[in-house]
Amino acid sequence: MSLSPRRHATELETISVTVPPDAVEAYESALSTVCTTIGIFEVDDSQTLWRVEGVKDIGSGEDELRAGLIMAALATGVDAELERAHTEAEGWLARTYESFPEQLAGQRFAIRGTHLDGPPNTQRITITLDAGVAFGSGEHGSTRGCLRALEMVAYRRPQRILDLGCGSGILAMATAALLHKPVLATDIDPWSVRVTRRNATMNGLGNLVSCHLGNGWSTPAIRHHAPYDLVFANILARPLCSMAADLAHNLLPGGTAILAGLLNTQVRMVLAAHRRHGLVLERHLREGDWGTLILRKPHG
Template sequence: MTLPPRRHATELETIAVTVPPEAVEAYENALSIVCATIGIFEVDDAQTAWRVEGVRDLGNGEDELRTALVLAAALTGVDAPLERTPTESEGWLARTYEAFPEQTAGRRFAIRGTHLEPGANPQRITLVLDAGVAFGSGEHGSTRGCLRALEMIAHRRPHRILDLGCGSGILAMAAAALLKRPVLATDIDPWSVRVTRRNARMNGLSNLVSCHLGNGWSTPAIRRHAPYDLVFANILARPLCSMAADLAHNLLPGGTAILAGLLDTQVRMVLSAHRRQGLVLERRLREGDWATLILRKPDA
């Protein structure tokens, strides 16, 4: 299928940073403050460096961008210089489409971009995402690990499900589609909330996926619906550690937590924080350099 070119009324600019894998998510979130589209590309085959780039209207949100980059550097310890280049919208979109073929994860899921011909594999649950929203597309190891973990615990039939830091909403949608249960999704980023709601509508899951803006466990919607018997937290290692007590408090006895966004080298730190709160490791999954942990709260 040949897609018609997308025209843009104002001049565009590509902004980009090159960072190690552990800093990808923080800088991705920073650029998303001012960019309507985000792309993530491998710089080398060893996946030791990734290029995170976004397209924005020239000069849009300069002060907000500067603040977001300072916060990303403080959070990750990686001070990445910002690259700026004038951009033609058609060329950037073509590159994004090429970088986002259909993805499969585990035995049950497939993720397709809206730029691909419609199609479905009857053996898999197919989720459709906008190719311009590359984060949470199913390609990243942390997302793939979470989808595999979801398959492994699906037989428990959890009823109260939370996706904390939902990004594109892919995990919330996967849980809703697989388990046929309502899922609460939250994110601190307003753009992620809008994207998740749009993706849920596009996949016919708006009746099951409810998305709210909020800051972690202090989000009113999270407090209203707690406790949970399944929590996804695909965030970063340090925030996971700092929220371990809140997670344990809001998890039902016998409940499951799926934690991701951490490198394999950070597993010991994250595990230690959660074991101190009484949670037990059930399974450790690995996708490249990225780890996913399946934890469980012992029955009362």
């Protein structure tokens, strides 16, 4: 979500498209050619669809918009339908801000957007996200579960840390801020890599969080820095199962894996896949319908 508020004398309209994650950046660029404000919102908890939404003066920039949408469709192979609605300027901006309040996670973390006024919570480690990023804002049960799990294992003082599928970079930044250790963050989505780098720099963690584009365990940067003694994988249940062998192979003896992105009803399936490769369950944390697993690789 990118916000550049401006008062308008003309009538406004909201235009939006609903697309899969890998088409978000192209359609964000298309709408940015004519919109004064852009928002990106998760459509459902599965993170399979996102709504890219912008506000523009009614009737303005139609040729540019049409050209931008054509280019986005050609670049992504996704021909998204454009939706339009009349919009009150202040109402849209208020709704965008309301969708991203400060989030308190665990006992030690606070996640807040750049649009929030007032000083940060001095009793917590505050991670500030660009108000230009509406995904990964800390409210999802998987993110909250991972932050709780991080607090539980921090005493082990891991040295080699990987955030696999980093999204907006919350887990990588929280770990770097809490442990003062370097964290390797990777994602298959170029947009997420760009956002994580921007967020890490904004939080003064650019020297600790290194973010790379890559596809799972085949990513060169991951192979280069392996093995790890702490791995986050906040993805989805089936990809977690398919990568269980790679995780076990790249985890140091005594190392910890924090797995999330799975429903509590999927825990048994994910746990069975990792037990087959020698990992053991330490904790199953619950945040509503979502589960987070803390797994350990035994010594020897």
